[in-house]
Amino acid sequence: MATSDTRTQILDAAERLFAEHGYRGASVRAITDLAGANLAAVGYHFGSKAELLAAVVRRVVEPIYTAQARGLERLLAATPEPAIADLVEVYAGPLFDAIPAGEESGARTSRLIMRILGDPAEEMRAWTGEAEAAILDRYLKAFGRALPGLSPEELWFRLRGILAVAAADRVEVHNHQPPLRGEAARGWAITFLTAAMSAPPTGG
Protein backbone atom coordinates (compact mmCIF):
# COMPACT_ATOMS: atom_id res chain seq x y z
CA MET A 1 0.00 0.00 0.00
CA ALA A 2 1.14 3.49 -0.78
CA THR A 3 0.59 4.61 2.78
CA SER A 4 3.18 2.56 4.55
CA ASP A 5 5.59 1.27 1.94
CA THR A 6 8.02 4.00 2.87
CA ARG A 7 7.52 3.06 6.49
CA THR A 8 8.52 -0.52 5.84
CA GLN A 9 11.48 0.53 3.72
CA ILE A 10 12.69 2.66 6.57
CA LEU A 11 12.22 -0.15 9.07
CA ASP A 12 14.26 -2.49 6.87
CA ALA A 13 17.05 0.01 6.38
CA ALA A 14 17.10 0.89 10.06
CA GLU A 15 17.24 -2.74 11.16
CA ARG A 16 20.22 -3.23 8.94
CA LEU A 17 22.13 -0.11 9.94
CA PHE A 18 21.35 -0.33 13.65
CA ALA A 19 22.69 -3.88 13.61
CA GLU A 20 25.84 -2.91 11.72
CA HIS A 21 26.73 0.38 13.40
CA GLY A 22 24.66 0.55 16.56
CA TYR A 23 22.08 3.12 17.52
CA ARG A 24 24.34 6.15 17.64
CA GLY A 25 26.44 5.00 14.74
CA ALA A 26 23.51 4.78 12.33
CA SER A 27 22.36 8.27 11.39
CA VAL A 28 18.84 9.09 10.29
CA ARG A 29 20.39 10.40 7.10
CA ALA A 30 22.06 7.08 6.31
CA ILE A 31 18.85 5.21 7.09
CA THR A 32 16.62 7.33 4.86
CA ASP A 33 19.22 7.27 2.09
CA LEU A 34 19.34 3.46 2.16
CA ALA A 35 15.56 3.33 2.28
CA GLY A 36 15.26 5.67 -0.68
CA ALA A 37 13.20 8.01 1.45
CA ASN A 38 13.46 11.59 2.55
CA LEU A 39 15.21 12.68 5.70
CA ALA A 40 12.01 14.06 7.16
CA ALA A 41 10.15 10.77 6.67
CA VAL A 42 11.50 9.36 9.92
CA GLY A 43 9.99 12.22 11.87
CA TYR A 44 6.70 11.84 10.08
CA HIS A 45 6.32 8.06 10.39
CA PHE A 46 7.95 7.39 13.75
CA GLY A 47 8.28 10.69 15.58
CA SER A 48 11.98 10.41 16.42
CA LYS A 49 15.03 8.27 15.92
CA ALA A 50 14.54 6.61 19.31
CA GLU A 51 10.99 5.62 18.45
CA LEU A 52 12.21 4.22 15.15
CA LEU A 53 14.63 2.02 17.06
CA ALA A 54 11.83 0.81 19.33
CA ALA A 55 9.75 -0.11 16.29
CA VAL A 56 12.69 -1.98 14.75
CA VAL A 57 13.39 -3.93 17.92
CA ARG A 58 9.75 -4.76 18.45
CA ARG A 59 9.51 -6.14 14.95
CA VAL A 60 12.47 -8.43 15.58
CA VAL A 61 11.59 -9.47 19.10
CA GLU A 62 7.84 -9.92 19.01
CA PRO A 63 7.70 -13.03 16.81
CA ILE A 64 10.37 -14.63 18.96
CA TYR A 65 8.39 -14.17 22.16
CA THR A 66 5.17 -15.23 20.48
CA ALA A 67 6.78 -18.45 19.24
CA GLN A 68 8.29 -19.11 22.65
CA ALA A 69 4.94 -18.61 24.34
CA ARG A 70 3.09 -20.90 21.93
CA GLY A 71 5.80 -23.54 22.10
CA LEU A 72 5.66 -23.69 25.87
CA GLU A 73 1.86 -23.85 25.83
CA ARG A 74 1.85 -26.72 23.40
CA LEU A 75 4.53 -28.55 25.31
CA LEU A 76 2.79 -28.22 28.65
CA ALA A 77 -0.48 -29.34 27.12
CA ALA A 78 1.19 -32.51 25.87
CA THR A 79 3.22 -33.37 28.96
CA PRO A 80 2.83 -31.67 32.34
CA GLU A 81 6.49 -32.32 33.21
CA PRO A 82 8.44 -31.85 29.97
CA ALA A 83 12.03 -32.98 29.52
CA ILE A 84 14.80 -30.42 29.61
CA ALA A 85 15.62 -31.10 25.99
CA ASP A 86 12.08 -30.16 24.98
CA LEU A 87 12.12 -27.00 27.05
CA VAL A 88 15.40 -25.96 25.46
CA GLU A 89 13.97 -26.68 22.02
CA VAL A 90 10.91 -24.48 22.45
CA TYR A 91 12.84 -21.71 24.20
CA ALA A 92 16.00 -21.54 22.14
CA GLY A 93 14.54 -22.71 18.84
CA PRO A 94 12.64 -19.48 18.05
CA LEU A 95 15.77 -17.48 18.77
CA PHE A 96 17.53 -19.28 15.94
CA ASP A 97 14.52 -19.32 13.67
CA ALA A 98 14.51 -15.52 13.87
CA ILE A 99 18.04 -15.43 12.51
CA PRO A 100 17.86 -15.67 8.70
CA ALA A 101 19.82 -18.47 7.09
CA GLY A 102 21.58 -16.10 4.69
CA GLU A 103 25.13 -15.20 5.48
CA GLU A 104 24.88 -11.44 5.81
CA SER A 105 21.34 -11.01 7.02
CA GLY A 106 21.81 -13.70 9.65
CA ALA A 107 24.92 -12.04 11.00
CA ARG A 108 23.05 -8.76 11.15
CA THR A 109 20.13 -10.14 13.12
CA SER A 110 22.49 -11.95 15.46
CA ARG A 111 24.34 -8.71 16.10
CA LEU A 112 21.15 -6.75 16.59
CA ILE A 113 20.05 -9.17 19.31
CA MET A 114 23.51 -8.90 20.83
CA ARG A 115 23.24 -5.13 20.90
CA ILE A 116 19.79 -5.27 22.48
CA LEU A 117 21.12 -7.55 25.19
CA GLY A 118 24.32 -5.67 25.83
CA ASP A 119 23.23 -2.05 25.60
CA PRO A 120 21.85 -0.57 28.81
CA ALA A 121 20.74 2.66 27.13
CA GLU A 122 17.13 3.64 27.52
CA GLU A 123 16.59 3.74 23.78
CA MET A 124 17.50 0.08 23.55
CA ARG A 125 15.07 -0.98 26.27
CA ALA A 126 12.05 1.16 25.39
CA TRP A 127 10.40 -1.76 23.57
CA THR A 128 10.11 -3.98 26.66
CA GLY A 129 6.61 -4.85 27.79
CA GLU A 130 5.11 -6.80 30.65
CA ALA A 131 4.06 -9.56 28.29
CA GLU A 132 7.67 -10.36 27.43
CA ALA A 133 8.70 -10.50 31.09
CA ALA A 134 5.75 -12.78 31.85
CA ILE A 135 6.88 -15.29 29.23
CA LEU A 136 10.33 -15.40 30.76
CA ASP A 137 8.75 -16.08 34.15
CA ARG A 138 6.76 -18.97 32.75
CA TYR A 139 9.96 -20.50 31.39
CA LEU A 140 11.74 -19.96 34.68
CA LYS A 141 8.98 -21.90 36.44
CA ALA A 142 8.96 -24.70 33.85
CA PHE A 143 12.75 -25.10 33.97
CA GLY A 144 12.62 -24.88 37.74
CA ARG A 145 10.28 -27.86 37.92
CA ALA A 146 12.55 -29.85 35.62
CA LEU A 147 15.62 -28.91 37.70
CA PRO A 148 14.40 -29.16 41.28
CA GLY A 149 17.81 -28.88 42.96
CA LEU A 150 18.79 -25.62 41.26
CA SER A 151 18.68 -22.29 43.09
CA PRO A 152 16.68 -19.52 41.41
CA GLU A 153 19.89 -17.55 40.90
CA GLU A 154 21.71 -20.35 39.16
CA LEU A 155 18.61 -21.08 37.07
CA TRP A 156 18.48 -17.46 35.99
CA PHE A 157 22.17 -17.57 35.13
CA ARG A 158 21.53 -20.56 32.88
CA LEU A 159 18.56 -19.00 31.13
CA ARG A 160 20.68 -15.97 30.31
CA GLY A 161 23.27 -18.40 28.99
CA ILE A 162 20.76 -19.59 26.41
CA LEU A 163 20.15 -16.03 25.28
CA ALA A 164 23.86 -15.34 25.08
CA VAL A 165 24.67 -18.38 22.98
CA ALA A 166 21.85 -17.56 20.57
CA ALA A 167 22.86 -13.91 20.29
CA ALA A 168 26.48 -14.84 19.57
CA ASP A 169 25.43 -17.22 16.79
CA ARG A 170 27.18 -15.39 13.96
CA VAL A 171 29.72 -13.32 15.83
CA GLU A 172 33.21 -13.26 14.38
CA VAL A 173 36.19 -13.66 16.66
CA HIS A 174 39.61 -12.79 15.27
CA ASN A 175 39.83 -14.25 11.79
CA HIS A 176 37.55 -17.14 12.54
CA GLN A 177 34.41 -16.90 10.50
CA PRO A 178 31.37 -18.47 12.03
CA PRO A 179 29.95 -21.35 10.03
CA LEU A 180 27.87 -20.17 7.10
CA ARG A 181 24.90 -22.49 7.60
CA GLY A 182 22.37 -21.34 10.16
CA GLU A 183 20.70 -24.71 9.81
CA ALA A 184 23.50 -26.55 11.51
CA ALA A 185 24.00 -23.89 14.14
CA ARG A 186 20.49 -24.42 15.44
CA GLY A 187 21.16 -28.10 16.01
CA TRP A 188 24.54 -27.46 17.61
CA ALA A 189 22.98 -24.95 19.93
CA ILE A 190 20.26 -27.32 21.09
CA THR A 191 22.88 -29.99 21.79
CA PHE A 192 25.14 -27.53 23.59
CA LEU A 193 22.38 -25.92 25.62
CA THR A 194 20.50 -29.09 26.52
CA ALA A 195 23.66 -30.53 28.02
CA ALA A 196 24.37 -27.26 29.79
CA MET A 197 20.87 -26.93 31.24
CA SER A 198 20.88 -30.55 32.35
CA ALA A 199 24.01 -30.17 34.44
CA PRO A 200 23.57 -30.89 38.16
CA PRO A 201 23.55 -27.85 40.45
CA THR A 202 26.94 -26.35 41.26
CA GLY A 203 28.11 -27.81 44.55
CA GLY A 204 28.96 -25.72 47.62
Add this chain to the structure above:
Amino acid sequence: MATSDTRTQILDAAERLFAEHGYRGASVRAITDLAGANLAAVGYHFGSKAELLAAVVRRVVEPIYTAQARGLERLLAATPEPAIADLVEVYAGPLFDAIPAGEESGARTSRLIMRILGDPAEEMRAWTGEAEAAILDRYLKAFGRALPGLSPEELWFRLRGILAVAAADRVEVHNHQPPLRGEAARGWAITFLTAAMSAPPTGG
Protein backbone atom coordinates in the same frame (compact mmCIF):
# COMPACT_ATOMS: atom_id res chain seq x y z
CA MET B 1 54.32 9.40 38.01
CA ALA B 2 53.45 12.79 36.68
CA THR B 3 53.98 11.70 33.10
CA SER B 4 51.19 9.19 32.76
CA ASP B 5 48.76 9.80 35.59
CA THR B 6 46.48 11.72 33.27
CA ARG B 7 46.87 8.96 30.75
CA THR B 8 45.62 6.38 33.22
CA GLN B 9 42.76 8.58 34.36
CA ILE B 10 41.65 8.89 30.77
CA LEU B 11 41.91 5.15 30.22
CA ASP B 12 39.77 4.52 33.31
CA ALA B 13 37.14 7.03 32.29
CA ALA B 14 37.09 5.78 28.72
CA GLU B 15 36.74 2.16 29.78
CA ARG B 16 33.73 3.11 31.83
CA LEU B 17 32.01 5.29 29.25
CA PHE B 18 32.75 3.04 26.28
CA ALA B 19 31.17 0.16 28.21
CA GLU B 20 28.13 2.19 29.20
CA HIS B 21 27.44 4.09 25.98
CA GLY B 22 29.45 2.38 23.29
CA TYR B 23 32.19 3.85 21.13
CA ARG B 24 30.12 6.47 19.33
CA GLY B 25 27.96 7.19 22.37
CA ALA B 26 30.91 8.15 24.56
CA SER B 27 32.27 11.52 23.48
CA VAL B 28 35.85 12.59 23.99
CA ARG B 29 34.45 15.53 25.93
CA ALA B 30 32.58 13.28 28.36
CA ILE B 31 35.64 11.10 28.81
CA THR B 32 38.03 13.93 29.58
CA ASP B 33 35.47 15.56 31.87
CA LEU B 34 35.09 12.35 33.88
CA ALA B 35 38.88 11.94 33.94
CA GLY B 36 39.38 15.49 35.18
CA ALA B 37 41.56 16.14 32.17
CA ASN B 38 41.51 18.56 29.31
CA LEU B 39 39.79 17.88 26.02
CA ALA B 40 43.05 18.05 24.13
CA ALA B 41 44.70 15.46 26.35
CA VAL B 42 43.23 12.58 24.36
CA GLY B 43 44.87 13.82 21.20
CA TYR B 44 48.17 14.29 23.00
CA HIS B 45 48.31 10.93 24.79
CA PHE B 46 46.59 8.65 22.28
CA GLY B 47 46.42 10.47 18.96
CA SER B 48 42.73 9.94 18.32
CA LYS B 49 39.55 8.61 19.82
CA ALA B 50 39.89 5.34 17.91
CA GLU B 51 43.40 4.79 19.25
CA LEU B 52 42.13 5.50 22.75
CA LEU B 53 39.56 2.75 22.30
CA ALA B 54 42.24 0.33 21.13
CA ALA B 55 44.30 1.11 24.22
CA VAL B 56 41.28 0.56 26.47
CA VAL B 57 40.41 -2.76 24.87
CA ARG B 58 44.01 -3.94 24.97
CA ARG B 59 44.20 -3.21 28.66
CA VAL B 60 41.09 -5.32 29.32
CA VAL B 61 41.86 -8.16 26.94
CA GLU B 62 45.59 -8.69 27.35
CA PRO B 63 45.57 -10.10 30.89
CA ILE B 64 42.79 -12.47 29.89
CA TYR B 65 44.75 -13.92 27.00
CA THR B 66 47.90 -14.08 29.06
CA ALA B 67 46.14 -16.01 31.79
CA GLN B 68 44.55 -18.33 29.26
CA ALA B 69 47.89 -19.03 27.63
CA ARG B 70 49.63 -19.74 30.93
CA GLY B 71 46.76 -21.88 32.17
CA LEU B 72 46.86 -24.07 29.09
CA GLU B 73 50.64 -24.40 29.27
CA ARG B 74 50.52 -25.49 32.89
CA LEU B 75 47.69 -27.91 32.20
CA LEU B 76 49.41 -29.55 29.25
CA ALA B 77 52.64 -29.83 31.21
CA ALA B 78 50.78 -31.73 33.94
CA THR B 79 48.69 -34.00 31.74
CA PRO B 80 49.11 -34.41 27.98
CA GLU B 81 45.40 -35.23 27.55
CA PRO B 82 43.54 -32.96 29.99
CA ALA B 83 39.90 -33.47 30.90
CA ILE B 84 37.28 -31.21 29.39
CA ALA B 85 36.45 -29.77 32.79
CA ASP B 86 40.07 -28.65 33.20
CA LEU B 87 40.19 -27.10 29.75
CA VAL B 88 36.99 -25.19 30.46
CA GLU B 89 38.43 -24.01 33.76
CA VAL B 90 41.61 -22.59 32.28
CA TYR B 91 39.84 -21.08 29.27
CA ALA B 92 36.70 -19.64 30.86
CA GLY B 93 38.15 -18.92 34.30
CA PRO B 94 40.25 -15.90 33.24
CA LEU B 95 37.22 -14.41 31.49
CA PHE B 96 35.42 -14.30 34.81
CA ASP B 97 38.46 -13.27 36.79
CA ALA B 98 38.70 -10.21 34.56
CA ILE B 99 35.20 -9.16 35.58
CA PRO B 100 35.42 -7.29 38.90
CA ALA B 101 33.33 -8.64 41.77
CA GLY B 102 31.78 -5.25 42.46
CA GLU B 103 28.26 -4.73 41.22
CA GLU B 104 28.72 -1.78 38.90
CA SER B 105 32.25 -2.30 37.71
CA GLY B 106 31.59 -5.95 36.97
CA ALA B 107 28.55 -5.10 34.88
CA ARG B 108 30.63 -2.54 33.01
CA THR B 109 33.41 -4.96 32.15
CA SER B 110 30.91 -7.59 31.13
CA ARG B 111 29.23 -5.12 28.81
CA LEU B 112 32.52 -3.92 27.36
CA ILE B 113 33.43 -7.49 26.42
CA MET B 114 29.97 -7.88 24.94
CA ARG B 115 30.45 -4.78 22.83
CA ILE B 116 33.86 -5.96 21.64
CA LEU B 117 32.36 -9.26 20.57
CA GLY B 118 29.25 -7.82 18.96
CA ASP B 119 30.57 -4.76 17.19
CA PRO B 120 31.96 -5.36 13.71
CA ALA B 121 33.33 -1.81 13.37
CA GLU B 122 36.99 -1.43 12.59
CA GLU B 123 37.60 0.66 15.66
CA MET B 124 36.43 -2.22 17.85
CA ARG B 125 38.76 -4.74 16.24
CA ALA B 126 41.93 -2.66 15.88
CA TRP B 127 43.42 -4.18 19.04
CA THR B 128 43.56 -7.73 17.65
CA GLY B 129 46.98 -9.28 17.25
CA GLU B 130 48.32 -12.54 15.94
CA ALA B 131 49.25 -13.64 19.43
CA GLU B 132 45.60 -13.64 20.50
CA ALA B 133 44.50 -15.65 17.50
CA ALA B 134 47.30 -18.14 18.15
CA ILE B 135 46.06 -18.77 21.68
CA LEU B 136 42.59 -19.49 20.37
CA ASP B 137 44.08 -21.99 17.95
CA ARG B 138 45.92 -23.78 20.72
CA TYR B 139 42.66 -24.14 22.62
CA LEU B 140 40.86 -25.36 19.53
CA LYS B 141 43.47 -28.09 19.16
CA ALA B 142 43.36 -29.05 22.84
CA PHE B 143 39.56 -29.22 22.91
CA GLY B 144 39.63 -31.07 19.60
CA ARG B 145 41.81 -33.82 21.10
CA ALA B 146 39.44 -34.11 24.07
CA LEU B 147 36.41 -34.26 21.76
CA PRO B 148 37.55 -36.48 18.90
CA GLY B 149 34.13 -36.95 17.29
CA LEU B 150 33.38 -33.24 16.94
CA SER B 151 33.63 -31.44 13.61
CA PRO B 152 35.83 -28.32 13.55
CA GLU B 153 32.74 -26.20 12.86
CA GLU B 154 30.78 -27.50 15.82
CA LEU B 155 33.86 -27.17 18.01
CA TRP B 156 34.23 -23.56 16.96
CA PHE B 157 30.56 -22.97 17.68
CA ARG B 158 31.08 -24.29 21.20
CA LEU B 159 34.16 -22.22 21.88
CA ARG B 160 32.24 -19.12 20.89
CA GLY B 161 29.52 -20.28 23.27
CA ILE B 162 32.00 -20.02 26.13
CA LEU B 163 32.85 -16.46 25.16
CA ALA B 164 29.17 -15.56 24.89
CA VAL B 165 28.24 -16.93 28.30
CA ALA B 166 31.13 -15.10 29.92
CA ALA B 167 30.34 -11.83 28.17
CA ALA B 168 26.69 -12.00 29.22
CA ASP B 169 27.66 -12.54 32.84
CA ARG B 170 26.08 -9.37 34.20
CA VAL B 171 23.64 -8.49 31.47
CA GLU B 172 20.17 -7.46 32.60
CA VAL B 173 17.12 -8.88 30.84
CA HIS B 174 13.80 -7.17 31.48
CA ASN B 175 13.56 -6.54 35.20
CA HIS B 176 15.65 -9.49 36.17
CA GLN B 177 18.83 -8.35 37.79
CA PRO B 178 21.75 -10.70 37.45
CA PRO B 179 23.05 -12.09 40.72
CA LEU B 180 25.24 -9.63 42.55
CA ARG B 181 28.05 -12.00 43.42
CA GLY B 182 30.59 -12.62 40.68
CA GLU B 183 32.05 -15.35 42.85
CA ALA B 184 29.09 -17.66 42.37
CA ALA B 185 28.72 -16.82 38.70
CA ARG B 186 32.18 -18.17 37.98
CA GLY B 187 31.28 -21.54 39.47
CA TRP B 188 27.92 -21.66 37.73
CA ALA B 189 29.58 -20.90 34.43
CA ILE B 190 32.14 -23.68 34.80
CA THR B 191 29.35 -26.14 35.62
CA PHE B 192 27.22 -24.93 32.72
CA LEU B 193 30.02 -24.83 30.19
CA THR B 194 31.70 -28.09 31.17
CA ALA B 195 28.42 -29.92 30.64
CA ALA B 196 27.88 -28.09 27.36
CA MET B 197 31.37 -28.79 26.03
CA SER B 198 31.13 -32.44 27.07
CA ALA B 199 27.99 -33.06 25.03
CA PRO B 200 28.34 -35.69 22.29
CA PRO B 201 28.48 -34.38 18.73
CA THR B 202 25.18 -33.36 17.19
CA GLY B 203 23.87 -36.29 15.16
CA GLY B 204 22.84 -36.14 11.51
Add this chain to the structure above:
DNA sequence: GTCTATAGAACGATAGAC
Protein backbone atom coordinates in the same frame (compact mmCIF):
# COMPACT_ATOMS: atom_id res chain seq x y z
C1' DG C 1 2.52 11.96 2.40
C1' DT C 2 6.78 13.98 0.62
C1' DC C 3 9.95 17.42 0.00
C1' DT C 4 13.58 21.65 0.79
C1' DA C 5 15.81 24.37 3.89
C1' DT C 6 17.59 25.36 8.05
C1' DA C 7 17.92 25.92 13.00
C1' DG C 8 20.59 24.63 16.94
C1' DA C 9 23.54 21.61 19.24
C1' DA C 10 27.34 18.37 19.61
C1' DC C 11 31.08 16.20 17.65
C1' DG C 12 36.52 15.12 16.74
C1' DA C 13 40.61 17.32 15.84
C1' DT C 14 44.18 20.71 16.22
C1' DA C 15 46.83 25.23 16.29
C1' DG C 16 49.31 27.77 19.33
C1' DA C 17 50.15 30.04 24.01
C1' DC C 18 52.03 28.77 28.40
Add this chain to the structure above:
DNA sequence: GTCTATCGTTCTATAGAC
Protein backbone atom coordinates in the same frame (compact mmCIF):
# COMPACT_ATOMS: atom_id res chain seq x y z
C1' DG D 1 52.42 18.15 29.50
C1' DT D 2 48.41 21.14 29.82
C1' DC D 3 45.46 24.59 28.45
C1' DT D 4 42.06 27.87 25.52
C1' DA D 5 39.96 28.77 21.43
C1' DT D 6 38.15 27.50 17.35
C1' DC D 7 37.59 25.22 12.72
C1' DG D 8 34.84 22.34 9.99
C1' DT D 9 31.76 18.62 10.09
C1' DT D 10 27.76 16.05 11.25
C1' DC D 11 23.93 15.27 13.82
C1' DT D 12 18.50 15.35 15.05
C1' DA D 13 14.50 17.76 14.67
C1' DT D 14 11.20 20.77 12.51
C1' DA D 15 8.93 24.62 9.94
C1' DG D 16 6.59 25.31 5.92
C1' DA D 17 5.87 24.73 0.69
C1' DC D 18 3.82 21.44 -2.41
